[in-house]
Amino acid sequence: MKKYKTYQIVVIIIGLFLCFFGRFIPVSSGLSASGAQTLFIMVGGLLMWLLVGVDWTSLAVILALALIPELGMNKVAAGTLGNSTVFYLLLCFMLAKSLQATGVAHRLAVWFLTGSFSRKGAWCTIAMIFVSIFVLSSGLSSSSTIMIFLPILYEIFESLGYEKGKGDIFPAVMIASLAIICQIAQATTPISHAMTLIGFSSYNSYTGNNLEFGQYVMVAMPVGILTAIGWFLVCRYVWKPDVSRLSRLDYDAIKGNEGPFSRQEKIAATVYLIVVVLWLAPGISKYLCPPAYPLLNQIHQCYPPIVAIILLHFIKVDGKPVLPYKDAISAVPFSTLLFMGALLELGTALANGDIGVSTWLGDTIGVFCTGVSPFMFIVVLAAMSVILTNFMSNSVTCAICMAIAMPLSTSLYSGLISPVIAAIMITIGINFAFATAPATPPVAIAADSGWISAGRLFKYGAVAGLVGIAVMLAVGLPIANMVC
Structure with missing residues (x-):
């Protein structure tokens, strides 16, 4: 049996409490009990995925989602391993x-x-x-x-x-x-x-359209x-x-x-x-x-x-x-599929109109974006996706960025920012994980190879990330505006 460190045990306790008892935590008068539960499943799930692992924690998130009255096990099961x-x-x-x-x-x-x-x-x-x-x-x-x-x-x-x-x-x-x-x-x-596929499905979950x-x-x-x-x-x-x-x-x-x-x-x-x-x-x-x-x-x-x-x-x-x-x-890593299915169903729950988290997030975060131009919002979004993904897993970064971008692109920036362009920029950015071992498995393998120090890997990865952000904005954004 895997032995967990003290901080991981604490994270597990907090994460499970948020996932299963989040509906009883007062958040805002504009958010329903199911909305609060969904929001805290996201927070608790991301904490456990980031600091504990993506094995049994994915099953815990799936179970917590199934307990939301508006969803139920049939919908959640179909939205995880039944997801196309x-x-x-x-x-x-x-x-x-x-x-x-x-x-x-x-x-x-x-x-x-x-x-x-x-x-x-x-x-x-x-x-x-x-x-x-x-x-x-x-x-x-x-x-x-x-x-x-x-x-x-x-x-x-x-x-x-x-x-x-x-x-x-x-x-x-x-x-x-x-x-x-x-x-x-x-x-x-x-x-x-x-x-990359998580980016595709997250966009579909929020908008109902296919990338x-x-x-x-x-x-x-x-x-x-x-x-x-x-x-x-x-x-x-x-x-x-x-x-x-x-x-x-x-x-x-x-x-x-x-x-x-x-x-x-x-x-x-x-x-x-x-x-x-x-x-x-x-x-x-x-x-x-x-x-x-x-x-x-x-x-x-x-x-x-x-x-x-x-x-x-x-x-x-x-x-x-x-x-x-x-x-x-x-050759199929089924633990990866289960994790992906849990994350996708979480995105579907966040976008569910009956639950109302997407609308609440749009209204709440929109207050801080008032006066920010559409172009600057895309710049911040692209930079945030690359920066965050270099310190946490790609999937966690995707969930955070999509939860911010999709509600705002369909509310505050409706008609000014295309949701598909925001989704493409996020999906590209979350893959530009180069600087630290927790970012993604290939970087962890490189860090553990013995041929490069952690400090040098961070320096190289940070510069590569800056190159990626510059190209995304200078080349990717204009092309996206033409083809989307």
């Missing part, structure tokens, strides 16, 4: 397993690193490492990507004679960059990215690419690590004895690309080929991966399935 976004994420994890199981993901990483452009010089090598991390993490979870690249980077450090604990800048920059580029790429698409896959990517992808380029320039011209040892890097040793693409790899890669195209097609066709939009918009995001997973199970090479179903399902 949770099901979509499950399918993404299963499909992504095909790239890992067949070796496509590792081959792609090595191909970028050992290609002809990479061999032209040290900074060309570093650039291609960044590109390969970005490409993989845009379609795989950032945790999966970092576990693919860590052994590769460790092999590079060892071959070049670096040692842990020596304070060398080059390994520190590369380890930090692995986490930073992973997180930047995670913001660009909702494919296999739980936190389109293609619409989001058209904003987030340019922001991600330019932020990654900005970070590369910072590494080269600000941190200036000594890269002279890379001149003796043995690219052929890294490449190993990999032969040509196997049939399994070709099939897995082709199927995956087709699925991605079908995900993108509806949103992009709306702008590039409007007549095709009504037809393509009928393709629900869950249809392509379901068909793909079934096909990969029945397509056999040398008598074996390309992706056996049992292998696909083993």
Whole structure:
């Protein structure tokens, strides 16, 4: 059994009290008992998720929500594991397993690193490492990507004679960059990215509208690419690590004895690309080929991966399935799905008109925003999403920012700020978690690698966060205004 620290026991007691007895705490005459209970479930749940963990605490939040009279267990159960976004994420994890199981993901990483452009010089090598991390993490979870690249980077450090604990800048920059580029790429698409999908579903919970896959990517992808380029320039011209040892890097040793693409790899890669195209097609066709939009918009995001997973199970090479179903399902982190479902249902409860929390929050917070221009509100929102996510989990940051932005964009700033633009900026921002171990698992892995100190990681992450905020406002916001 897990042993909790004293402060965690205190947090558990406070969190559970708020979740189950919040309706009896006087808040405001404008908030109903169910509204108070929902509000305190959010506070208690966020406290436990942040300081205790996201295992049994998710079940506690689900139970507390089910006890709200306006909801009940049937609605809450349907809104958690029965949520289409949770099901979509499950399918993404299963499909992504095909790239890992067949070796496509590792081959792609090595191909970028050992290609002809990479061999032209040290900074060309570093650039291609960044590109390969970005490409993989845009379609795989950032945790999966970092576990693919860590052994590769460790092999590079060892071959070049670096040692842990020596304070060398080059390994520190590369380890930090692995986490930073992973997180930047995670913001660009909702494919296999739980936190990005939480942004999607939170927007749906508050507004009843869907954030389109293609619409989001058209904003987030340019922001991600330019932020990654900005970070590369910072590494080269600000941190200036000594890269002279890379001149003796043995690219052929890294490449190993990999032969040509196997049939399994070709099939897995082709199927995956087709699925991605079908995900993108509806949103992009709306702008590039409007007549095709009504037809393509009928393709629900869950249809392509379901068909793909079934096909990969029945397509056999040398008598074996390309992706056996049992292998696909083993890749699903069900604790993550349960946590995501609890958070999404909490967002639905906060937006429920019968409960009234959204209206109360809008009126309460709106008092402090009177006189603040719409542009400045977006600036504060973008900065807040990036700053908070570097000190607490992405999901907690999303819940806080959405609880502020959605009510105000539909009340005080109605007609002045599009809720979808606010949602996109928040969803991008919550993924820009780079500076501290609690921010997100990839950063925790980097912090625990032994190749970078906590202080240096914070400094690098803080600068990367500033780059991200600048690109979000200078590039993302204008594009969002055009396509939303």
